[in-house]
Amino acid sequence: MAHNMSQLNELIEITRDGQHFYQHAMEAVKDVELQHLFRDLAQAKTHVIQALSVKVAANQEQPAQGGTTAGKLREVYADTKARLSDPDAVYVDQLDQAEERILGAFEDALKTAEPDVRALLAIELPKLRACHARIHALNHRDEGR
Template structure:
């Protein structure tokens, strides 16, 4: 597998972790407003994943289909904290904001690539990644 495909697949897996976490949190919270927000954030992650998968496939490589162990552990940790917390929704928001940090940092690290085509693809996705990150950061601060 090429270095470009490997980098893209790592981003796909990390972004998929976020998507799955939003879907899980959506099913756990009671607030209709948060359910809608988490659904929208999950869809935003899907859009980024699809764009990255197309780039991997265009290089005759196989896109990653799973997530990471770190993502699964983070979700279990959030569930445990939410169960012990008096404010389950604030716990999920805080943990989702941390997941957004992880995604943003992974994209920022990947943008240091010397491959101009990969960099162009990442630059195209960064506004979506940053917007999701900033939304969750602002939501966490408002809590």
């Protein structure tokens, strides 16, 4: 069970990266619709983090409180790139990639998790897929034209 709690804490950290990145991007973009979308997606991440944290705490473990270095580096990269081109497009693209990282981590964890953790991940995964679909569609909206 300790492995599963460690795995859940890693997922909390990766999801928190996404949450922080959305909050950061929300302040960096000027487009009001993007700000609203980013707020909604940050909130979705908050709900996932809470669900995972409850499971970790229920197993007498301490839920992860921070994010990852990779997540912070992605924000710094996006900030730098945004100064050189269209900030809205840069943040949408980088958030799309962050969503892919989160989704991949959850799907990988689902393969090795014990049944009770797998059940929790199965509940949270559709929420993450929906977040990914929203930002991915926005990021690739002009490709079909």
